Amino acid sequence: MSPGTAKLRVQRGGPGDDPVFEDFEVPYRQGMSVLDALIWIRANKDASLAIRYSCTNANTCKECMVSVEGRTVYACTERLGTDRVSVGPLTNKRLLRDLVTDIVPPKEKLSALLDNGGD
Amino acid sequence: MTANVTTDVLVVGAGAAGMYAAIAASKGGADTVLVDKSLIGRGGATIMAQMTVAAAVAEQTPDHWTHHLRDTLASGRGLCNEDLAAILCEEAPIRIRELDAWKIGWAREDDHMKQVMAPGHGAERCVYVDFLNTGPAVAKTLRTRLGRADNLRRAGELTVTSVVVDAGRVVGAVGLNLETGGAVTIEAKAVILAAGGLTKLYRRNSASVNMGGDSYALALRAGAELIDMEFVQFFPIGHLAPRLVGMDPIMWDPFRYKLGGRLLNGDGQEFTHKYGHAETTDKYTAPRDVASFAILSEVAAGRGSPAGGAYLSFEHIPESDLRAAFGPVIDRLAANGIDLTKRGVEVAPIAHYHMGGVRVDGRMATAVAGLYAAGEAVGGANGANRLSGNALSEAFVFGERAGRFAAKDVAGRGSAWSEAAARPALDEIAASRHARDARPGPGLAAMLVELQELMWRDVGLLRTEAGLAGALARITKMRAEIGDHPDGSDHRFALSLQDWFDMRNSLLVAETIVLGAHIRTESRGAHQREDFARTDPAQEHNLVTRLADGELTVAPVPLVRKPFDLMHLEAAE
Numbered sequence: 006m007s008p009g010t011a012k013l014r015v016q017r018g019g020p021g022d023d024p025v026f027e028d029f030e031v032p033y034r035q036g037m038s039v040l041d042a043l044i045w046i047r048a049n050k051d052a053s054l055a056i057r058y059s060c061t062n063a064n065t066c067k068e069c070m071v072s073v074e075g076r077t078v079y080a081c082t083e084r085l086g087t088d089r090v091s092v093g094p095l096t097n098k099r100l101l102r103d104l105v106t107d108i109v110p111p112k113e114k115l116s117a118l119l120d121n122g123g124d
Numbered sequence: 125m126t127a128n129v130t131t132d133v134l135v136v137g138a139g140a141a142g143m144y145a146a147i148a149a150s151k152g153g154a155d156t157v158l159v160d161k162s163l164i165g166r167g168g169a170t171i172m173a174q175m176t177v178a179a180a181v182a183e184q185t186p187d188h189w190t191h192h193l194r195d196t197l198a199s200g201r202g203l204c205n206e207d208l209a210a211i212l213c214e215e216a217p218i219r220i221r222e223l224d225a226w227k228i229g230w231a232r233e234d235d236h237m238k239q240v241m242a243p244g245h246g247a248e249r250c251v252y253v254d255f256l257n258t259g260p261a262v263a264k265t266l267r268t269r270l271g272r273a274d275n276l277r278r279a280g281e282l283t284v285t286s287v288v289v290d291a292g293r294v295v296g297a298v299g300l301n302l303e304t305g306g307a308v309t310i311e312a313k314a315v316i317l318a319a320g321g322l323t324k325l326y327r328r329n330s331a332s333v334n335m336g337g338d339s340y341a342l343a344l345r346a347g348a349e350l351i352d353m354e355f356v357q358f359f360p361i362g363h364l365a366p367r368l369v370g371m372d373p374i375m376w377d378p379f380r381y382k383l384g385g386r387l388l389n390g391d392g393q394e395f396t397h398k399y400g401h402a403e404t405t406d407k408y409t410a411p412r413d414v415a416s417f418a419i420l421s422e423v424a425a426g427r428g429s430p431a432g433g434a435y436l437s438f439e440h441i442p443e444s445d446l447r448a449a450f451g452p453v454i455d456r457l458a459a460n461g462i463d464l465t466k467r468g469v470e471v472a473p474i475a476h477y478h479m480g481g482v483r484v485d486g487r488m489a490t491a492v493a494g495l496y497a498a499g500e501a502v503g504g505a506n507g508a509n510r511l512s513g514n515a516l517s518e519a520f521v522f523g524e525r526a527g528r529f530a531a532k533d534v535a536g537r538g539s540a541w542s543e544a545a546a547r548p549a550l551d552e553i554a555a556s557r558h559a560r561d562a563r564p565g566p567g568l569a570a571m572l573v574e575l576q577e578l579m580w581r582d583v584g585l586l587r588t589e590a591g592l593a594g595a596l597a598r599i600t601k602m603r604a605e606i607g608d609h610p611d612g613s614d615h616r617f618a619l620s621l622q623d624w625f626d627m628r629n630s631l632l633v634a635e636t637i638v639l640g641a642h643i644r645t646e647s648r649g650a651h652q653r654e655d656f657a658r659t660d661p662a663q664e665h666n667l668v669t670r671l672a673d674g675e676l677t678v679a680p681v682p683l684v685r686k687p688f689d690l691m692h693l694e695a696a697e
Contacts, residue, residue, distance in 0.1 A: 019560075019616045036367030036460075052569040053562060055617040059167040059332045063174075063372035065260055066166040066332065082370040101303060102616040112271070113164040115279045115301050115308065118129045118157055 009033040011042055012089035015054065019102040026091070033087055040069055040080035043092070043104070055103035056080070070095055071104050126550065127301060127308045130541075131157040131277070132534040133527070134297055134312035136284045137319035137339065139168030140516060141499025143266035144219075144523030145316045145530070150273040152531025157310065158270065159299065161319075161334045161622070163280040165267035168320045168332055169500065170519065172372050173259030176242055176250035176381065177520075178513030179216035183236035187247045188691035189213040196514060199244045199411060200479075200507020201649040202664050203352065206686035207486055208505035212514065212521050219520035220251060228265045229253050240381045242512040243409050250513040255451045256378055262516065282308060284338075285625045286549035287315050287346040287495065290542040294346065294494030298549035302622060305615025307553040311541040313534040314494045316526045317343055317482060321500040322633050323356070326475035327580035330362060330374045336572075336626050337633030339501035343482045344632065344676075348490035350669040351503040351681075352480035353633075354640030355650045357510050358585050360415035361387070362474025365431035368460045373474055375453075376436055377512070380408035382449040387415070388435040388468065389427040395434075413509045413649050416473040420585055423472075433472030438464040473585055477515055479506045479650065480640070483668060488526035494533065498526035504666065504684070508649025555609035556621050562612045568623040571602060575627075575634060583638050588654045592642045599638065603631045632676075636669045639678045643667060 011033045017025045029050060031042040043056045059066035062081060069080040072093045080092075098106035111117065133149040135142045138160035146158040160167050180187040192213040197204050224230055224237070230251045231238040239248045253261040270278060281302040288296045294315050299308040322337035323329040340350055361380070363373040379385060384407055389395045396403050399418035401410045410418070419434045429435050438446060443465045447454055454464075462469060481503030488496045499519040506514060578598055582591035610624035644667065646660035647653050665680040 019614075034367070036369065038369045047566070048569040048573050049566050051563060052565065052567045052623060053614055053620050055614075055619050057617075059162040059334065060172050060372070061331075061333060062369065063172045064370035065171045065372070066162070068163060068166055079370075084369065102614065105617045107303075109163060109280055113278050113280050115127065115282055115303070118159075118277045118279050118282075118310075119127055 009087045011037065011085045011087060013042055014089060014091040015046070015104070016093035017054070017103050020100045033085070037085050038081050039071070039073060039078070039083040039085055039090070039092060042085055043080060055101070055105045057105045070108065072096060127306060128311070129157060129308060130311045130539065131155050132312065133157070133314045133316065133530045134159070134310050135316045135318055135527070136297070136342070137168060137317070137501070138164045138278065138280070139170035139318065139320055139499060140262050140266060140519035141501070141523035142316070142318035143270055144520055145318055145498045145527035146276055146278070147266065147269050147273055148524045148527025149316070149531045150276040152528050154531035154534050155275045156277070157312070158276065158278040159282040159284060160280050161283045161302070162332070164270070164278050165263045167334050169335060170516070171259045171263040172330070172332060173262070173516055174256035174372055174375050175258060175377050176240060176252040176513045177220065177258065177516040178242070178245065178250050178511065179220040179517055180213065180247070180249060181217045181220050181237060181239070181251065184239040185248050186693040187249055188693060189217065190688055190691045191246055191693070192216070192249060193688060194690055195245050196506070196511045199509050199511035201509055201659070203507035203648070203666060203683065205504035205684040207684050208502070210686055210688060211486055211525070212505050212518055215521040216517040219517070219524060223262070223265060223520070226265050226269060228261050242381055244411050244511045245513070250381070252378065255453050256375060258516070283622050283625060284342065285553065287342050288542070288546045288549065289346050289492060290540060290545035292493055293540060294492060295540045295542055295545060298546050298553070300553055300618065300622060300625065302618055305556070305558060305613065305618035305621050307550050309546055309550070311539050313537045313539065314496060314530040316496040316498055316530055317501050318498040318523060318526070319501060321478035323475040323478065325575060325579045325630055325634055326356070326584060327576040328362065328472070329475040330359060330372060331475070336630040338629050339497065340481060340636065341629035341632045343490060343495065343497065344636070344669070344671040346495055347492045348495055349483040350480060350636055351483040351666050352507070352640070353503070353636040353669055354644050354667065355479035355508050356475060356637065357412060357477040357479055357650050358416045358473040359476035360412055360419055360473050361436055361471035362476070363469065364429070364433040364472040365470040366461060368462070371456060371460070374476060376469070376471060379438065379450065383438060383441055383445065384408055386437045386440065388437055389422045390429050391427055392435070395422050411509065412512065416585055417652060419473060429470040431470045433470045435468035436471045437468035439466070439468065477510055479503065479508065479510055487529035488522055489529065496526040496530050498523040508651060552609050557612040558615040559612040560614055562614050562620070567620070568606070568627045571606070571627060572630070575602065575630060579634060583634070583641060586652050586654050587641050589642070592638050596635065596638045596642070599631055599635050606631070635676055639676055640667045640669065643678050
């Protein structure tokens with residue numbers, strides 16, 4: 006572990022909202038990833054932050070794609086330094102909320118099951 | 125408005141067991157729905173499995189499933205359900221060949237599947253997909269088969285919060301649609317729980333985010349029984365330092381299968397022999413429970429590595445051999461600043477698998493009519509300590525069985541859906557007010573971290589009466605703190621809402637582990653009591669957990685024994 010702070014500017018909000026950019030400071034650990042920082046934010050600052058991930062560290066689920074400084078990356082393999090980085094949702098997918106976009110194949114989502122359309 | 129889904133068989137969890145179950149149920153003629161909290165075929169443990177699958181396919185050396193069974197029972201330290209273990213070992217080769225026909229791409233050598241030796245096995249038995257690609261290949265192959273199956277629908281990001289039971293029989297389930305925070309009813313004549321294990325309850329774990337014990341909690345609350353909940357497997361050589369990204373922490377095992385490697389303490393000395401298991405430099409043989417205990421003991425004696433584990437060293441192995449064994453993985457390690465020819469890495473035990481689980485018979489049926497389980501969710505086959513390579517075999521074999529028998533169960537059966545029986549589960553979801561500005565603070569995400577620390581310290585590798593009593597008191601308080609329904613949440617991608625249902629499950633399941641560990645006043649396999657260090661022959665039984673009127677009870681039941689004859693291997697003579 007090394008001292009210092011990682012700084013993230015995180016885009017918040019859902020479809021139709023004016024995006025809000027929220028700054029977070031996260032204790033820096035040697036080798037930490039953007040996903041490490043987002044998980045830390047949920048557990049220590051604001052659990053309402055919407056993120057999507059599953060395998061956490063193995064880079065096999067491919068669910069944690071976000072935009073960091075305008076580049077599409079996997080949050081789990083994108084290393085953080087101590088310079089501030091901006092983290093936002095993918096811009097070419099429908100926004101669900103905060104950092105989560107609709108990357109689900111149509112045949113693998115609830116609408117594929119429904120008898121009545123639901124909500 | 126609540127969304128409604130109607131089907132014959134509902135499968136909860138889309139890892140290898142769930143996908144196999146759904147394929148088998150569809151093949152058995154049942155209309156089938158497969159759901160997962162995560163995305164289909166991407167969540168859970170399967171896709172993270174970089175290792176091997178144990179099956180006596182006997183392509184490389186003479187072998188027979190009874191030999192695999194003998195090794196499974198020996199690893200299980202006397203507690204395996206021998207009926208389930210025999211099913212696992214006998215049918216694993218069938219499933220391996222089926223996946224081969226589905227073009228999974230098992231590693232081959234000359235004209236046969238390549239099979240490696242793994243600790244606890246008496247033969248070169250374990251198949252795999254190079255390089256470290258077994259789990260992703262399984263997930264991709266099964267996901268492709270899902271797409272080709274008849275009468276099979278599937279949906280991700282749907283969290284089943286309750287199995288609905290009416291008049292003693294499963295009639296369906298209630299779930300949460302993560303995208304909208306809305307409730308979903310799923311009418312089903314049978315439900316298969318295949319939502320994996322509970323290792324996320326521990327601070328150091330190799331779990332995916334949705335392995336907080338859902339299968340076990342759903343089963344208990346539906347009236348089914350759990351077995352062997354005190355036996356959590358800690359994988360001895362989980363990666364510890366330096367920080368690795370993009371690699372699963374259990375990744376070192378395949379290296380050891382192929383190359384051996386040396387496990388050294390902080391002083392650079394080999395040590396497993398001091399704990400009853402000598403390893404030579406080119407062979408990897410120490411069982412998981414022994415190796416975990418050995419590393420922990422060295423650390424406790426002040427002989428740990430700097431980060432608090434042991435060194436795993438491949439420095440004695442030529443670079444060309446490392447490259448041949450692991451190809452492109454060497455480059456991924458280099459990107460993480462790791463050069464195996466120059467120095468060892470630090471490793472330490474990590475929560476990896478749960479031997480305990482839902483109590484089922486050979487059809488994977490629970491005590492509740494219409495409720496089945498499959499994969500890691502099932503308890504009993506692996507006893508007190510799972511043999512390496514058995515987890516995916518179990519997922520395939522038990523998944524196929526659960527799907528097949530559930531399809532038989534529902535054939536000709538009408539829907540018995542009861543809106544009244546579903547009402548309490550629907551009300552829980554409706555109790556959460558949709559609030560766009562809901563800012564719950566760290567809340568339940570912070571409580572999970574606290575629970576993980578508590579489980580790691582007091583209900584982990586080494587347990588004591590005092591530690592377990594303290595853990596029970598704290599967990600009981602946490603259960604009271606979360607209340608009986610979720611708070612307001614932003615329902616657009618309703619993660620905070622899902623957190624509440626997750627935490628309810630995790631706390632219930634954590635308590636079952638504590639209670640089992642408390643009652644088992646001995647050390648056996650993965651369950652080690654500092655205050656009861658010896659194995660007690662009088663405790664050669666299983667512990668069964670039930671939930672009634674909000675109270676958990678644990679009681680011993682006799683072992684399931686099934687005598688078998690070890691097949692003579694002629695060619696081995």
